[in-house]
Every structure is written in structure tokens, then in C-alpha cells.
Amino acid sequence: MGASAKWERDSVVKDWGLAAVVAVIQLVGSSGANSHQTGVRSLDAFAYLLLLVGPVALGLRRVLPEPVLAVTLIATVTYVLRDYGYGPIFLSLVIAFLSAAVTGSRWRTYPVVVIGYLTMVWPVPALLGRHSDAWQIFGLLAWMGVLVAIAEGVRQRHAVVLARTQRAEAAQRDEQAQQARAASEERLAIARELHDVLAHSLSLINVQSSVALELFDRKPQQAAAALATIKTTSKEALAEVHTLLHAIRSGTAVPEYPEHSVVSENSVVVEDSPPPPRPAPRAPAPTLDDLDTLLERTRATGLVVDTKIIGTPKKLPSVIDVAAARIIQEALTNVVRHAPGASALITLRYTTETVDITVDNTRSTAMAARTGIGGNGIIGMRERAHALGGALTAGPRPSGGFRVAARLPARAATSAADARSSSSGRGHRGEVGA
Template sequence: MTAPGESKRGPVVQDWVLAMVVAVIQLGGGRNANLRQTGVHTIDALGYVLLLVGPVALLLRRSYPLPVLLVTIASCAVYLLRGYGYGPIFVSLVIAFISAAIVGSRWWTYPLAPIGYFALVWPLPTLVGHPANPWLAFGMIAWLGVLVAIAEGIRQRQAVLVARRQRAEAARRDEEAQRERRASEERLAIARELHDVLAHSLSLINVQSSVALELFDKRPEQAESALAAIKTASRDALAEVHTLLHSIRSGGSTPGTEEAPESGAERTPESANGRRDSERAQDNSAGRNAGVAEARPSAPRSPAPSIEDLDTLLQRARAAGLTVDTRVIGTAHKLPSVVDVAAARIIQESLTNVARHAPGAPAAVTVRYAADSVEITIDNARATAPQSKSGPSGGNGILGMRERAHALGGQLIAGPRPSGGFRVVARLPSQEEAK
């Protein structure tokens, strides 16, 4: 890697080398050209100084391109008006003109070409007694045209290079922004998945532990059932967390994700959820340290939640003492995996909220199939038992359910019922092109 000091020294060295080469050409070539011409003034000390003015001025051509060009024009004018004759003194003028045309404004630089021609070639030298050769005057016009064309070509090429660099930088920034957005979506998907895996089980554990504490002395048989439900829920939660961590570490796709809606759309957080839920049904065991693998049995794997089998989906909630009725309207049909998983998660989260905020209240789950959508309704009546004080009431459950529905192109409405209780209604598209 080049140090900043070295990158700055490079152009300075180039300018010094260029100035010395031009000085040698102008001093040696100017002297030889002057000796071969007749009727010209012999080069004296002033002539040599004028030959050196241009090369010295070129040292500042990057910082002050237009002043350097004016200085070289002035030195050439004085040189020719003194009668020294034509020679390579124009080399520094050509370099100064190209530098000014490339770095500075063309509207200040290009007009100096005809002005310099009038002052140095024709007609001003003729008016002061130094007539120019007609062929020389004509040839200088052609050379000035070529010089302007060269300067404009270099300028356009630099403009193209700058535009290309800007496009590359914009593409790099856009790629970085997309990378950050994908990382943010992935973090959101992981956070939602952890919430889905843990919130349902922990809420049931919380409710059942409160029941067990209240009934431990009065009704030990019911307390035993509550403790058994806690054991089952905690075991299943550990297995699901185990599987989720393995899915996050592996980061690979699993069979079944082909059902996710793609059609050129970007991968949504729901896609990540669908893949991870599918991995629960496919993977065997992972995420354990090698040292304790033999001492601990493999954690059971929970299948991906699905609304095709509502009894299995609601088994844990019912085992925790929640009364849930189910109803299916319409002809059930196969749903895309991400839609099926999202619907199951919405049902689980809604029942978790019932168990947390209205323990003892019966719930009803209705699944209505349509040609291009599926509608899930979760109702709970007013609680028939006193509200439990088992935990905080705040959470992100409804927000997470709404995000799931919106990510798939659906909608979710949640709020109190006029007759009491609470209702959650989610409508999700059931077509492959759904987003």
C-alpha cells in the first residue's frame, strides 16, 4: 500500500523531471535554432532567462494552471518581440496550454489560443517589424487546431473516467446499503423466531407455575398436572431453541423452501422463518459440544407448525389447561410453506396472549379457506376466572403478528370484541406469487 506522503511526492517528482527536460530542450534547441536563422537577434542573458521562465513556471502548473499559461505566453511574446527568432520555446507554452485546458475552465483557456496566435505569429509581429513566414503562419493555425482537439479529447476522457469512478462508488454504496438491509432483515427474522419459539412456551410455563403454586396444598393432583405441563413445555422449548441455534449457525437452505414465493421478489424475513421451521422437521441433532454429546440424549425435534393439523398445533395450549374450540370453513388446500408457518405462528401467539392476559377464558380458532386466501380468526370470551398476576402485560406479540401478515401481503386486525373478550383476524394470501 502506498503511503500518503509517497502519493504526493509522485506528481512533484514528475513535474521536476518534466521541467528539467523542457529546460534542456528550450535552452539547447533555442540556441541551435537561433544560430541557423538569419536576421535575428543573438541570444543573450535575457534570452536565456526567457527560455527558462516557461520550464520554471511548469512546476506550478497543477496548482495554478491559468497563471502558468499566461506567464508562458508572456515569455514567448517578449522572446519573439526581442527578435530572437522562432524555436522550441513553444514547448513550455504547449504543455501549459494542455494543463490549463484539462484542469481549468475551457472558456478561459481556449480563447487564449487565437489571442496567442495574433500576438506571437500574425499580425502583431508583422506590425512591429518582425514579419512571419506565410507557411509558418498557416502551419501554426493547423497546429493550434490540433492542440485544442488534443486538450478537449483528454478532458473528455478524464470526464468519462470520473463518471465511471462515481458510478462504481455509487454501486459500492448501494451494495453496502443492501448488505446492511439484508443483515437488518436477518436480525429481525431471528428476533421474531426467538420470540415465536420462546414466548408461547414460557407464557404457558408462567401460567401453569402460578396454578401449581396456588393449588399445591389444596389440590395436589391438579398441581401435579400443572407441573407435568411445565415439564413438557420446557422440554419442547429447549428442543426448539436447540434447533433454532443450529439453523442460525449452519445458515443453509433446507428442503421445502422452494414453496416460498419468489417470482423475482426479495427474500423477506418470513422466508427465513419458513426455512428455520422446515429445518426443525429435517435436522437430527446439532448445537451440542462434543464433550457432552455422549452424556446427554438427543433433543427431540418438533415438526414445523402447520394449520393442516389444528389438533396437533393446539396440543400444547390445551395441555396447559386452555380450552380451545376449532372450526374449519371451506375446502382445505395446501398452502405455501411461509403462509402455513405464519398462520400457525399467529394462532400460537394469539393463544399465548389468551393464556397470559385472560387465563381461564375459552378460545375459538376459525380457519376459513378461500380460493386465493386463508383467514384465521382467534376469539376469546371474557375470562371466567380472576386475572392472573403471573407476569408483565407488555410485549411485541401483536406487532410481530402484524409484521408477519404484512410481509406476506396480507393484513391483521386485533382488538376488543363488542361483547367482551378479544379478537384477532388475519387474512393471508394463499397463492405462490404472494409476497
């Protein structure tokens, strides 16, 4: 506000300073011009008043440009029609016209030129019996055309400057919005990574602790084995969290999604967009090569897990490989938490264009109680699949139990159109997940 107030004060000083200069020029110059013209009325008090009206009005030209133009036009026309002769009185009218024409409406300002020509040059002076030579008729007409051209040029220049300013402000707002989106996406990716790191391990710990409590008195050896599993799992989870925190602090992380793509909150891959300033930190992520290790930890909870591979296994891009392992890990975590006593079957089907993942589990045993509460596991799995141009469905099987089925591309997405078309299948967030 201080800078704005200072600018307003400076503008007022400049306007009234210009008004004072114009007043001096009109008073002194008109006196000299009147004395050197023949057949004109000598300047009197009313003439000097008319010479001062225009300059005084110019002091308000920024605040009331069009009224100032009207006042100066009336004063100038009155001066000329009273036959005081021509002189510098036109200076205030020219300045008032330029001030109003640049900022005001063309329909209200440009006709002033026509009115001024008709009343002060031709034909009104001729009708009043005043002599008008060809220089006045055509010369002043040309100068008035130049005056309109100057006003239009200044007006266009101001429009260009305003457009540039608006574009710069829009670009700044867009940059700020992109930074906000990047920060939001980074927080979302960090939250997803923390979920991936902790949910599986904590679910195993929860199940094993329940087993240990139940068998502590009757079968101490099995309880000890469960506690050993808890110790190993918690140690591994703690190491993963430490690694993730180190990656967050150092910023030396590898982005989860394909290079030159930004994953928005709507899970759309935007190709050829600049990557976020700081990619989302990641801890070392499992892949399908680590599937046996993942299954060992899950089987330690007592869950029976079988695998079935259809087709020839092949090396997948790292981002797809990680996503496939995470989906399997999350699906098994859901089985451990929500279907205790059930068994699971993992089916991997390799084709030329896709890798299909299916995780089926049977019904929970009648004696087992369902553990855990709903969360974001299915949501996270679906977002992973959609972000890579794939699809994922999850829901109860007609024969009982639950099925998670994902189809991922065998190659990283190469076009934004592919990712956008795949993202249209994103489901509702009403399912129960880890």
C-alpha cells in the same frame, strides 16, 4: 497516508524532472534556431531568462495550473514580440496549456490559444512590421486546432475514468449497504424465530406454574398435572431451541419468506432480488396440519379453544401455511398471557384467493389476574402477514374481549407490486402483544 505521500513525492519529482528537460531543450534548441534565422535579434541575457521562466513554472503545473499557463504565455509572447525568432520556447507553453486545459475551466484556458495566435502569429506580428508567410498563418492555425483537440480528448478521457471510478465506488457502497441490510434482516428473522419458539412455550409454563403453586396444597393431583405439563412443554421448548441453534451454526436453514424475495425492515417483498448470502436460520416450524397439536398444548393450560372451518380446506404453500400457524399460535399465547380464564374461537375461512384467520377471545374472568407485559407479538404477526402480501388487524371487540384477524393469500406473492401495495397498510407498533 503513506501511499498518498509517496504519490505526491513522485509527482513533484516528475514535474521538476520534466521542467529540467524542457529547460535544456529550450535553451539549446532556441540557441540553434536563433542562429539559423535571419533578421532576428540575437539571444541576450533577457532572452535566456525568458527561456527559463516557462520551464521553472512547469514545476508547479499540478499545484497552480492556470497561473503557470499565464506565466508561460507572458514569457513566450514577450520572447516572440522582442523578435528573438521562433523556436522550442513554445514547448513549455504547450505543456502548460495541456496541464491547465485538462483540469481547469475551458473558459479560462481555451482562449489562451486565441490570444497566442493573435499575438505571436497573426495579426500583431504583421502590424509590427514582421513578415508572416502563409505557412505560418494557416499552418500554425491548424496546429493550434490540433492542440485544442488533444486537450479536449484528454479531458474527456479523464472524465470517463472519473465516472467509472465513481460508479465503481457507488457499486461498492451499494454492495456494502446490501450486506448490512441482509445482516439486519437476518438478525430480525432470527429474533422473530426465537420469539416464535420460546414465547408460546414460556407462556404455557408461566400459566401452569401459577396453577401448580395455587393448587399445590389444596389439590395436589391437579398441581402434579400442571407440573407434568410444565415438564413436557419445557422439554419441547428446549429441543426446539437446540434445533434452532444447530441451524444457526450450520447455516443449513430454510428461508421463511418466498424464494427470490428479500424482506426489508419495512416488510416489503422485493421480487427478483438476489437472496441474502445466508438465509435466516429456522427451526422446524408448525403448520395448519399441526393445529390440533398446538391446541392440545394450549388447552392444557385450561384455555377453552374451539375451531370453526368455513369452506374447503386446501393445501397452502409452505411459507403461507407456516405463517398461518404462527399467527394462530401467537394469538393464543396472547390470550393465555393477557386474558386468563377467557375462551377462544379460531375461525379459518378458505376462499379461492385467500385464507382468512380470526382468533376471538372472550373477556378475562373477573377472578383472574392479567399476567405478562406488552411485547412484540402483534408486531411480529403483522410483519408476517404483510411480508406475504396479506393484512392483519388486532384490537378489542365491541362486545368485549379481543380479536386478531388476518387475511393471507392462498398463493405465494408473484409480484413486488402486490407486496408493496399490501405493505401500505402496516399499522403502528403501539398494541400490546407477546
